[in-house]
Amino acid sequence: MEKKFVYADNAATTRVSDEVLKSMLPYFTDYYGNASSIYELGRNAQRDIEKSREKVAKAINASPSEIFFTSCGSESDNWAIRGVCERLASKGKKHIITSVFEHHAILHTCQYMEKHGYDVTYLPINKDGFVNPEDVRNAIREDTAIVSIMYANNEIGTIQPIKEIGAICREKKVIFHTDAVQAVGNVPIDVKDQNIDILSLSGHKIHAQKGIGAIYIKKGIVLPNLIFGGAQERNKRAGTENVPAIVGLGTAIEIATSDIQKKAEKVTAMRNRLIEGILKLPRTRLNGGIENRLCGNCNISIEGIEGESLLLMLDINGICASSGSACTSGSLDPSHVLLALGLKHEVAHGSLRLSINEENTDEDIDYILEVVPKVVERLRAMSPLWEKIVKEENN
Ligand SMILES: *Cc1c(COP(=O)(O)O)cnc(C)c1O
Numbered sequence: 471m472e473k474k475f476v477y478a479d480n481a482a483t484t485r486v487s488d489e490v491l492k493s494m495l496p497y498f499t500d501y502y503g504n505a506s507s508i509y510e511l512g513r514n515a516q517r518d519i520e521k522s523r524e525k526v527a528k529a530i531n532a533s534p535s536e537i538f539f540t541s542c543g544s545e546s547d548n549w550a551i552r553g554v555c556e557r558l559a560s561k562g563k564k565h566i567i568t569s570v571f572e573h574h575a576i577l578h579t580c581q582y583m584e585k586h587g588y589d590v591t592y593l594p595i596n597k598d599g600f601v602n603p604e605d606v607r608n609a610i611r612e613d614t615a616i617v618s619i620m621y622a623n624n625e626i627g628t629i630q631p632i633k634e635i636g637a638i639c640r641e642k643k644v645i646f647h648t649d650a651v652q653a654v655g656n657v658p659i660d661v662k663d664q665n666i667d668i669l670s671l672s673g674h675k676i677h678a679q680k681g682i683g684a685i686y687i688k689k690g691i692v693l694p695n696l697i698f699g700g701a702q703e704r705n706k707r708a709g710t711e712n713v714p715a716i717v718g719l720g721t722a723i724e725i726a727t728s729d730i731q732k733k734a735e736k737v738t739a740m741r742n743r744l745i746e747g748i749l750k751l752p753r754t755r756l757n758g759g760i761e762n763r764l765c766g767n768c769n770i771s772i773e774g775i776e777g778e779s780l781l782l783m784l785d786i787n788g789i790c791a792s793s794g795s796a797c798t799s800g801s802l803d804p805s806h807v808l809l810a811l812g813l814k815h816e817v818a819h820g821s822l823r824l825s826i827n828e829e830n831t832d833e834d835i836d837y838i839l840e841v842v843p844k845v846v847e848r849l850r851a852m853s854p855l856w857e858k859i860v861k862e863e864n865n
Contacts (some may be wrong), residue, residue: 490721510748515713519711522719526723535704542680543670549696549707550693551566552646553696555616568590568591570592571623619648621657629764647670648670650671653764655726673718737827739774744839791823808821
């Protein structure tokens, strides 16, 4: 078997595309002005930031005045939760509703708020990885400040019933935030139609660079700053603008949202082949339902192996993948998302996430399907856990 290189970890980050890079390069060398400067070089930078803002707004059917650039998806998430809580504190609103399987940018912010006297309700997910909108309705209280439910999960790819949840929040007059970092460019988003008040997005999951994000804040909602300093971003988010990154995000989001349907068809076909191929192995299961799932997400538990060992063996074979989420690899805690699905610890440990996108090819899928069964067989042959499973099965 000839060794190839296959990148199948696009939920962790993506390659900066050629078009994005090309659009950014002049802003390092020729148009390097500070966007706050009065002379033409600066004014041009400001103008191009505004063009990018228009592209981000258009991608989610918002107005440019509702978009603020941030340093990343995590900053947008922090700003949403902390900003809304601070804004509504004087009204006695000290309750947050979120879910158990959010990204740590949300969960750790909520834990911080708990330390500061807030009450947080963590809604469960069902066995297929979905939040029930009725649970949101039942959890809303007089003192609820914000509901924050992610649009699509980064580990298992399940796309949540955002419009329904948004409608309930509207009805109950509670602010609704969604972490759409994984959804943008994969799912058509319309903040007006879907009743979204605040939305977080990030560049590096859609072929822009790492370290650029944005937040949509619906007109009429005024959040206190998270970062103070200069007057950038209409006084709401200080720090000299990262002009090349902002321009790159504009290019990336325009491309990513231009033909979601066509891209999804191609990627879904490859993804389904991956899932079907790996599920042929005995004692494997797909994590998260197959319906309403991000087109590039494949997350499978493989009993009798350790996820970390599997990743190392895949790496030796040139395949980049993930087990749990990128942030948790390196720690021995099994993924909070897989545990929330009801998986036992040892099953959650043996999980493999392959996240593909339109840059992957049928040959990539062939190669993964050639390597994974061989590697699993080898690991199981050495595994006392697998020996035990086989013994129990034969009894
Ligand atoms: C990657 C990711 C984030 C964090 O975005 P950064 O730009 O890396 O800070 C937040 N939420 C979800 C769902 C993600 O996948």
